Amino acid sequence: MIKKKYKRTSSFIFAIVFIISMMPLVAFATENTNEVSNIEIATEVSDSAVEKSSTQKGGNKANMLKGMNVSGIPASNQLAPVNSFMASSSSNGVYNQYMGFLNSTGHSLFLFPIYLDHGQVLHIQMDVPAVSNLDYDLYLYEIDSNNVILGLVDYSLYATYINGASGSLSEAVGVVNKSGSQKIYAAQMVSFSGGSTSIPFYLHVATNTVSDSSEVDENIISSSATPFTLSTNNNTVINSRQRDTLADNDWFVFTAPSGTNSFTISTNEAPVEIYRRTLGDEMILQTSVNTNNSNVQFNTTSGVTYYMRVHTAGRISSLSNSNYSIIFTPVQTITSITLNSSSFSGGTANITYGFGTRYRINSSANLTVSGTALNGSTPVANAAITVTIRNNSFSGTRTGTATTNSNGQFTATVQAPTAAGAHNFLVMTNPTIRHHYDLGEVWATGGTTNSTSTPLYIYSHSTNF
Numbered sequence: 485m486i487k488k489k490y491k492r493t494s495s496f497i498f499a500i501v502f503i504i505s506m507m508p509l510v511a512f513a514t515e516n517t518n519e520v521s522n523i524e525i526a527t528e529v530s531d532s533a534v535e536k537s538s539t540q541k542g543g544n545k546a547n548m549l550k551g552m553n554v555s556g557i558p559a560s561n562q563l564a565p566v567n568s569f570m571a572s573s574s575s576n577g578v579y580n581q582y583m584g585f586l587n588s589t590g591h592s593l594f595l596f597p598i599y600l601d602h603g604q605v606l607h608i609q610m611d612v613p614a615v616s617n618l619d620y621d622l623y624l625y626e627i628d629s630n631n632v633i634l635g636l637v638d639y640s641l642y643a644t645y646i647n648g649a650s651g652s653l654s655e656a657v658g659v660v661n662k663s664g665s666q667k668i669y670a671a672q673m674v675s676f677s678g679g680s681t682s683i684p685f686y687l688h689v690a691t692n693t694v695s696d697s698s699e700v701d702e703n704i705i706s707s708s709a710t711p712f713t714l715s716t717n718n719n720t721v722i723n724s725r726q727r728d729t730l731a732d733n734d735w736f737v738f739t740a741p742s743g744t745n746s747f748t749i750s751t752n753e754a755p756v757e758i759y760r761r762t763l764g765d766e767m768i769l770q771t772s773v774n775t776n777n778s779n780v781q782f783n784t785t786s787g788v789t790y791y792m793r794v795h796t797a798g799r800i801s802s803l804s805n806s807n808y809s810i811i812f813t814p815v816q817t818i819t820s821i822t823l824n825s826s827s828f829s830g831g832t833a834n835i836t837y838g839f840g841t842r843y844r845i846n847s848s849a850n851l852t853v854s855g856t857a858l859n860g861s862t863p864v865a866n867a868a869i870t871v872t873i874r875n876n877s878f879s880g881t882r883t884g885t886a887t888t889n890s891n892g893q894f895t896a897t898v899q900a901p902t903a904a905g906a907h908n909f910l911v912m913t914n915p916t917i918r919h920h921y922d923l924g925e926v927w928a929t930g931g932t933t934n935s936t937s938t939p940l941y942i943y944s945h946s947t948n949f
């Protein structure tokens with residue numbers, strides 16, 4: 485149990501709740517982060533129902549609220565009564581935004597009653613302050629018509645982790661009513677750690693007719709993400725889900741394939757974020773993709789589990805009512821290239837001049853080489869390879885290109901640069917015959933990876949005097 489000792493700075497008792505009911509779908513103004521210094525934190529955790537250990541946040545403990553009548557909660561702890569969450573004729577369902585403040589550790593606010601008809605889904609997303617020492621969580625309860633809590637329905641308990649300008653991942657909860665009759669819910673916003681009277685949280689609350697059988701999966705603390713396998717050979721397409729409300733969050737999970745792999749990610753309508761999850765339930769953003777910056781390149785680390793969030797709130801004003809499509813296209817990364825020097829053809833092997841024994845190619849003659857491109861120990865197919873011969877005596881280069889086959893093998897022909905004869909070697913004394921040559925080398929390149937370089941002699945001409 486965390487009982488951090490902080491000095492109380494001034495009166496923090498009174499909750500200030502701003503209600504922005506029926507607000508049009510617009511982005512809220514950016515908060516001034518300098519206001520962090522105004523954070524006021526209670527001396528002791530005060531609400532035993534939401535106390536949590538540092539390693540396990542207590543979804544079970546929230547069940548201690550069972551039987552409590554939320555009508556008895558002081559008005560200062562109620563975010564707003566909501567009466568509008570009834571069936572909607574619009575295909576976009578009903579959507580409201582709210583703003584509130586949690587003043588101190590243990591402080592909580594409630595939003596109730598939220599009515600949900602049979603066949604409807606409720607999604608609630610809480611955008612938390614981008615402040616590292618504030619940790620807010622979100623719970624969802626079913627209540628009866630007398631506002632008595634019947635039990636915990638869902639909870640979202642991420643630890644705060646600031647992902648740059650993106651801030652900490654939003655908390656999100658939801659429920660589908662399959663009971664056959666109307667149900668009533670209450671949301672609870674709780675400070676697990678810290679508080680602020682100046683930096684608000686924002687709440688997106690939305691209902692609609694559910695058409696996605698995988699709902700609800702609003703967070704990965706209380707729900708399981710939908711697994712998929714990421715192919716390193718073919719496109720991986722995720723197009724089985726749709727966004728049901730204007731606050732929907734969907735989660736997927738995949739384990740990175742072996743080796744160092746790279747993918748481009750494109751999305752046709754839904755913003756996508758990819759996270760790593762720490763043992764302490766911090767969510768560390770790896771990359772984000774939206775329809776404006778599709779084809780983002782993403783490099784995976786072998787064996788790592790990644791979580792993909794498809795989200796909605798504040799990003800769109802209408803639902804497509806069709807499945808969104810997210811495509812991972814593998815980009816083969818070459819980690820090693822080998823040139824097979826015994827395969828060289830077009831010149832003469834094992835020529836010994838003044839710089840040791842080398843393969844010799846004539847000035848401007850074609851050299852054919854072969855080699856293999858690998859990703860770790862896996863052949864890289866269909867990769868573009870460039871073979872370069874450089875005349876080191878005169879800095880001239882020429883290149884040839886090839887594409888690897890399914891075994892990662894390639895064969896390229898490249899013309900040698902012109903040689904002028906910077907060096908000569910006496911090959912015979914009677915008559916006196918000298919070979920004039922330049923020094924050169926040949927290597928292959930795929931992506932940013934080069935093979936080791938093989939030394940060459942580039943023969944220019946001979947003299948016999």
Ligand SMILES: [Ca+2]
Pocket residue numbers: 619620621640641642643644655
């Ligand atoms: Ca949290």
Ligand SMILES: [Ca+2]
Pocket residue numbers: 699700701702732733734735
């Ligand atoms: Ca969802």
